[in-house]
Amino acid sequence: MPRFSANLSMLFTEVDLIDRFEAARAAGFKAAEIQFPYDLDVETIRRKLVEQDLRLVLFNVPADDLLLGGEGLACVPEKQGMFREALALAVDYAKVLRPDAVNVLPGRCLDSARQTEYLSTFKQNLGLAADAFSPLGIKTVFEAINSLDMPGFIVDTGAKMLAVQDELQRSDIFLQYDIYHMLRMSEKPAEFILRHARRIGHIQFADCPGRGQPGTGTADWAALFSAIDQSGYDGWTGAEYKPSGATSTTLGWFNHYDNR
Template sequence: MPRFTANLSMLFTEVELIDRFAAAREHGFNAIEIQFPYELGAETIKRKLAEQGLQLVLFNVPADDLLQGGEGLACVPEKQDQFREALALAVDYAKELRPAAINVLPGRCLDPARYADYLSTFKQNLCLAADAFSPLGVKTVFEAINSLDMPGFIIDTGAKMLAVLDELKRRDIFLQYDIYHMLRMGENPAAFIAEHAKRIGHIQFADCPGRGQPGTGHADWAALFSAIDQSGYDGWTGAEYKPSGATSTTLGWLNHYDHR
């Protein structure tokens, strides 16, 4: 079965972020990811990882106002200087924490007439990120987010992700494949992962609809986890869901599918 990480931005939110490292370890995780770790200093995170014997797998470059309904950062032509500042901060954290991968969120375009400019800006910034992270041994990843939950997101399908990779032709940029978002778009994640495993740098998951833990929606998790296992994908698989109750009560899937 896949190697699972706990996304500390979504799981164990019953306690403060600094206490979620211990909660993840207590409940059987050996690795974690954090969407935006910047409320804690890099040295503090490094200490908490060491205390709990955890590996940090992933975090995101700051994305400005994306989660508040704005366009975000990486694709907005007028925000390129701000993106460089955000990238510099992520590099500082990467130097201290050495995650497996760092995600560059593409962002939204709220004016369809400017879509081409926004996509071009994102590709330029994605390459800047790869130039910065690759010397540190860190993969640069980017993801598609479904346009039902986040209208205007410039990359919302597997095909659009692949098109970016095909155009850039870089060996240090990979996909972050989020099973929930692609289920929302009506795609077949098992088939996509089986075909494109070597181009995927990180996988995340939640059930669909609702974005809850496995078993709360219609996804076939035995088939999905088996597909990941058989695909040759050698990265981590992140639990990034909205727990339906206390996180500890939603981890039955981990006990069932994690057979380390």
């Protein structure tokens, strides 16, 4: 079965972020990811990881107003200076925390007439990120987010991710494949993962619909986790779902599928 990491931005929210490291380790996780770790001092995070013998495998470059309904950062031509500042902050954290990968969220374009311009800006910024993280031995990843939950997102399908990767032709830029988002777009994640595993740097998941834990939607998790195993993908698989109750009560899937 896959190696599972706990997304501390979405799981164990019953306690403050600083206490979620301990909660994840107590639940049996050996790795964690955080969407945006910047509210915590980087040395505090490092100490928590050491104390809990926990590996931090992923975090995101800051994305400005993306989660508040805005366009975000990485694709907006007028925000390229802000992106460079955000990237510098992410690099400072990466130098200390040494994650496996750092995610660059493409963002969205709310003016369809500028779609091509926004996509071009994103590709430029994604290249800048790879230039910064590759010397540290850290993968640069980017993800598609479904355009039903987040209208205007400029990369919203597996095909669009592959197209960006094909155009850039860089061996240090990988896909972050989120099973929930691609199910939401009516894609077939098991088939995609089996076909493109070598191009994927990180996988995340939640059930669909609802974005809850496995078992709350219609996805076939035995088949999906088996496909990840069969594909040869060797990274971590991140639980990034909205727990239907206290996180500890939603981990039946983990206790069933995790190889501890």
